[in-house]
């Protein structure tokens with residue numbers, strides 16, 4: 001898994017490429033939490049359009065991002081959700097818990 | 111592996127999709143030999159643009175196709191060779207033994 | 221009966237992707253539908269992750285094995301480890317949808333698979349995940365005889 | 371030392387693709403370059419195919435195992451079967467490039483890998499294929515300790 005962060009003022013886009021599993025999710029978790037805690041970001045968008053697989057530890061990382069955003073009245077959004085990850089969020093009844101948009105552009109305008 | 115044959119008069123294009131290995135090569139061999147032996151084809155083009163992997167049994171099937179063509183003064187061509195299969199033909203010193211073209215169109219005009 | 225495919229990996233999460241590819245490859249060889257395969261991969265991956273994380277507590281020198289078998293229209297995946305005894309069926313699974321980190325692995329395993337069985341066997345935990353396929357999946361035919369030649 | 375990854379498959383060619391994915395996954399987890407990986411996959415696949423075809427003569431009920439390990443900058447793949455004794459190093463390999471069907475598997479194995487070793491061990495054939503990687507590949511670090519957490 002590779003992570004690429006584009007930061008623009010208090011808004012960041014986290015682009016993930018590859019599977020998010022027990023091996024890679026700690027890096028995603030850290031990246032997202034750091035953006036809120038250390039960089040004071042107000043808006044973090046995670047682009048999952050190149051992620052075909054996410055397991056429960058990956059879901060946990062995203063949930064922690066959402067929780068951290070909540071504490072700081074910041075926003076946390078997911079974009080580009082593929083079929084597999086969508087099904088995992090559906091099965092865990094989290095599909096309506098996250099703010100999800102199709103593309104980065106949609107999320108930026110939302 | 112899937113095989114799809116387009117026949118046009120005495121000319122056939124054999125489109126292969128997937129890996130050619132010990133499991134799948136017998137079907138390719140049979141398809142190609144039948145086109146010469148049973149269908150009297152004078153020109154068989156094997157399109158490998160959707161083949162990422164070929165092993166020595168797959169190479170053997172192609173060689174048998176070439177030999178059968180030789181016996182009948184027919185033509186046997188390969189098109190769309192990907193990097194992996196190209197390397198295998200290179201390693202087995204067969205890259206210059208086959209008539210290879212980039213695309214079906216090139217082969218049809220050759 | 222041993223599975224048609226068995227894999228053993230060191231208990232390091234770096235090998236999870238390989239294990240998922242193996243499960244995917246197993247399903248592909250049996251013509252299991254793509255969406256069904258994806259779910260099965262999740263369930264098996266969760267079981268393996270739990271062993272690495274909980275049964276072995278991150279000790280990557282220990283090994284976990286996975287046995288895959290197909291019989292009639294049922295796929296079975298047996299995960300075996302030598303870690304602390306743990307019966308995944310004894311554990312209450314908290315409701316999903318809540319905003320907590322963690323605690324969704326067992327839920328996914330149970331929700332996706334048709335059957336989860338556990339036995340402790342001479343120092344090993346053995347979790348068997350089963351899934352009945354519909355429509356009828358081709359079992360691994362001819363595994364007991366000569367069916368291919370050159 | 372057991373390999374970090376071991377897989378056992380029934381001796382049916384339908385499982386070759388799965389075995390290739392496993393080798394690919396093994397190399398990927400160690401950051402081996404793509405082109406190098408592709409060649410290694412060919413060599414291992416040829417060894418497995420030979421067992422299915424020749425050592426077992428198409429009897430798909432028998433099993434073949436593959437052990438993958440990485441040490442320093444060397445990858446080792448050990449293929450083990452219980453078929454007829456056969457030392458691939460005793461066999462003369464005909465020159466490639468000729469128009470004959472077959473007879474290129476051993477050549478590919480030897481050409482691609484740096485070392486091919488054979489031993490007969492209590493009814494088993496054991497072929498070890500080794501490849502030294504350059505530039506230095508990360509060995510499977512931390513396999514012996516706790517390196518990950520939640």
Ligand SMILES: Nc1ncnc2c1ncn2[C@@H]1O[C@H](COP(=O)(O)OP(=O)(O)O)[C@@H](O)[C@H]1O
Pocket residue numbers: 056270271273274275303304305306308311321322323324325326327
């Ligand atoms: N194989 C196992 N060995 C020991 N304990 C386990 C095992 N699997 C799960 N557990 C326990 O059950 C809990 C719930 O597991 P799970 O639902 O997978 O969520 P998570 O792994 O995210 O905590 C774990 O936190 C752990 O305490």
Ligand SMILES: Nc1ncnc2c1ncn2[C@@H]1O[C@H](COP(=O)(O)OP(=O)(O)O)[C@@H](O)[C@H]1O
Pocket residue numbers: 166420421423424425453454455456458461471472473474475476477
């Ligand atoms: N594992 C094996 N057990 C027994 N015989 C083998 C084995 N591998 C190879 N051979 C013998 O060596 C010959 C050459 O093998 P190879 O170069 O792989 O070509 P091919 O498999 O296409 O014949 C085979 O035809 C077979 O007679």
